[in-house]
Amino acid sequence: MTSAITIADLADLPAVERGEALEEVLAPRFRAALLMTEDDDLPPDRSFFDLGLTSLGLTDLKQDIEGLLGCEIDATVLFNSPTLESLIGYLVDLAERVAIQ
Incomplete structure (x- = not known):
């Protein structure tokens, strides 16, 4: 999996790079939870539940x-x-609030 990143690290990135950095870190974790391979498509706009994730898994x-x-x-x-x-989107907004502080 991709290396760790904290919300403070995200706040230090230029705003336009935050979403991409998060996707690089989060997508592999969701793929693993969904028993997908690295090559499987993880549609960013599709519900985790529709993809097979349970509330416990989430x-x-x-x-x-x-x-x-x-x-x-x-x-x-x-x-x-x-x-x-x-x-x-939620985490990018959170990083923005941290960056402002």
Whole structure:
């Protein structure tokens, strides 16, 4: 898997690079949880649940990502809009708030 990155690291990146950096780190974790190979397509706008992830699996991933990034993720973000695209958008916004502080 791609090396770790914290939310503070993201805040230090130029805004245009944050989403790409997150996708590089998060996509392999979601592929692994979905039993996909590195070559399998992970549509960023498709629901994790439609792809086969369970709520328990998503909760485990949430905890993994929180540990990786060093921040808390609002569970409603993952369950109300369960796509990689939405999660990345949420985390980019969070990094922006950290960068402003």
